[in-house]
Each structure stands twice: as structure tokens, then as C-alpha cells.
Amino acid sequence: MNDEDAPGAEDGGEGFGREAGPRQTRGAGSDLPGILEQFRQTSAWLTSVDKALEPARRHIRMMESARRTVESVMGPGTVYQVALDAQRQYRAVTEPVLALQSSLSDIYDWHSRINDVVRSVSLPRALLERLAATAALFLPANLGGLDTEELRTILEMGGDDGLSLAWAPRTGIVKALLPLGTRQERYALLAERRDDVLDDIDASLRIVTHPELTGMVAILSAATRTARAGFGEGAQALAGNVLESAMSRHGNAWIRRSFPQVAYPSRAGHHGTIGSALDDAEDWGDLTLLQFKHYLVVAGMRNAFGPGATQDTFNRHLGAHQASPDTYRPEFVLPAILLAHALLRALNQDLERPGDDEDNA
Helix, strand or coil: CCHHHCCCHHHCHHHHHHCCCCCCCCCCCCCHHHHHHHHHHHHHHHHHHHHHHHHHHHHHHHHHHHHHHHHHHHCHHHHHHHHHHHHHHHHHHHHHHHHCCCCHHHHHHHHHHHHHHHHHCCCCHHHHHHHHHHHHHHCCHHHCCCCHHHHHHHHHHHHHHCCCCCCCCCHHHHHHHCCCCCHHHHHHHHHHCHHHHHHHHHHHHCCCCCCCCHHHHHHHHHHHHHHHCCCHHHHHHHHHHHHHHHHHHHHHHHHHHHCCCCCCCCCCCHHHHHHHHHHHHCCHHHCCHHHHHHHHHHHCCCHHHCCCCCCCCCCHHHHHHCCCCCCCCHHHHHHHHHHHHHHHHHHHHHCCCCCCCHHHC
């Protein structure tokens, strides 16, 4: 519910509860003590109104905050009915205030009415149910149900092994990677489950439908087919080009939008932008719920765009400019495809679609 749509918004916003004040019952010729007493009673009335309305304001702020959280992850269409429920709750509070005839003799009756309304205000049940349902949307579906330490391990694998495990592979494969102690063991498990990993990536890519990404989806799908056919070098090259294209066209801007609190270098390349975002957070526990998913995607990309002449994980720059058997290795194929896939999935959620208005962006 936009602020301008709130009942009474045109009459003064947050001050809606103060429009109807006590009418003066004394004439212009009243003595000074009477005027002072009237002023004292009016001040006491305003104080009581303010105290009575504060729980209502708090509930309204909670409902609006919850609405915005749900809308940001599910879109406004899915919460339309919930918005109507919240609006009805809003009106239940404001209408008695706006309709109040403010004679001092009515204060106690009105105070009783508003207290009854305040006690009745609560988050709509439908909204609570939707909030519970959307909690999983703060994480990619394949990582649902993982505990804090498991999520931390996945982030460490991103930084150490250049793996982005967001949205693929399936939960069972992710959990099988967690207890493994070395990068070689984790790469070996992915290779052993290659077809399952590629199946999961292909299924996930079908969700990427933004018109500015579908061309890159087609090339990354070609990379998965090339990998299945046993041509690892070709699959790695295709995935590396998709990753570079996605970062150049949209990725850097997406990272800056996702982590606006970061001070980025004025002319940062891919590595500088990624590194600035990761270094600023230091501990992922400081991130917001919505930022965590983005951090999860970015964590695996630092090595892919890192400098240096050699590297033990997939490096897009070395593959493009120093092609050799050392930079094209069988164990780099799936990490490269997973990285490009995770970035496309993240961009698909973030990019504004043609025809979207500002409220749906």
C-alpha cells in the first residue's frame, strides 16, 4: 500500500490522529484561569491520544515493513490481497479518529473505543503465512534447510575453490560436498556426479527468461551439452565467455546495487568490484537477509577474475589470454559453468523487465 493510498494521507500523513481536537467550550470572555484550565485539559487530551495511538502506529509500521519484504521477494501481485487486509486494519484505526466529535465530554468514550480498536489490530493471518512461505526465498532453493555452519562452509568453498553453489546442484550433492576436506575431493565428487550437476544446471537455466539474458542462457546451455560430450576445454571456454559477458553488461552494476554501502574504486574492473563487495562485508553475518544470497553468488567469482599468471582454480582471464593445458583443466569445467549459471540466475531476479513500472522494478 503506497503512502498516498493510505486513508487520510492527504490530510497530513502521520498526524492523522491529531486532526480532531477538543472544541473550546468557553467564550472569548472567559477568565484567564479558565483559559489555562482549558489549555491544560487540551494538552492532556493530546497526550492521551498520542499514547493510545502509538501501539496502532507500531502495528502499522510492522505491517508495512512486512509488506515491503514480501513484495521484494515475491512481487506485488502475490501480496495484493494481503495489502487489502492491511488497509482494512489501517482504516479500523483511523476512521474512529477522523469521525470523532471532539467535545471534551466525549473523550473518555472515545478513548475506550480506540483502545478496543488497538487491541484488535494484529498482522493479518494471510500475511504471516506468506512471510513463512517466503523465508526460503532468502536462500536459493537448493540450500534450504542448511544450518549456519553449513552455510559458512559453502561460502568458504566459494572463496577457496571458486564454487558458486546457488540454485545448483541439488541439495543432496551440496550436502555431500560439505564434509570433504580438500578441494581435490570436492572437485572429484562434482566430476563423479557430472551428469546430475549438469541436469540441475539445465533445469535451473529454464527459469532465466529475461530478454537481455536469454542469449547468454543459450550459450551456457551449449556449454553443458559440450561438457556432456566430453569436450571439457570447449565447455570451459563457453562458460568463461558467458561469465565475462554477464559481468560486463550487467554484473558490475548489479553488485553495486546489491551492496550500496561499499566504497568502490572509481575505475574498478570486475576483480576490483567483486573484491570491494566481499572485503567490505568481512563477516557474512553482518549482511541483510536479501544481501546474503547476492554475497553467496559473488563469493565464488573472486578467483575467476583474479590477477596472476597461474591459479589452481578456474580463472576466466587466464583461459582467454593464456590458453594452455594448465589453464584448461578437466576439474575447472563444472566450476566455470556453475559460476556463470549462478550469476545469470541472480541477474534474472534483479533486472527490470520491459513494461514494469517503478513500483514493480
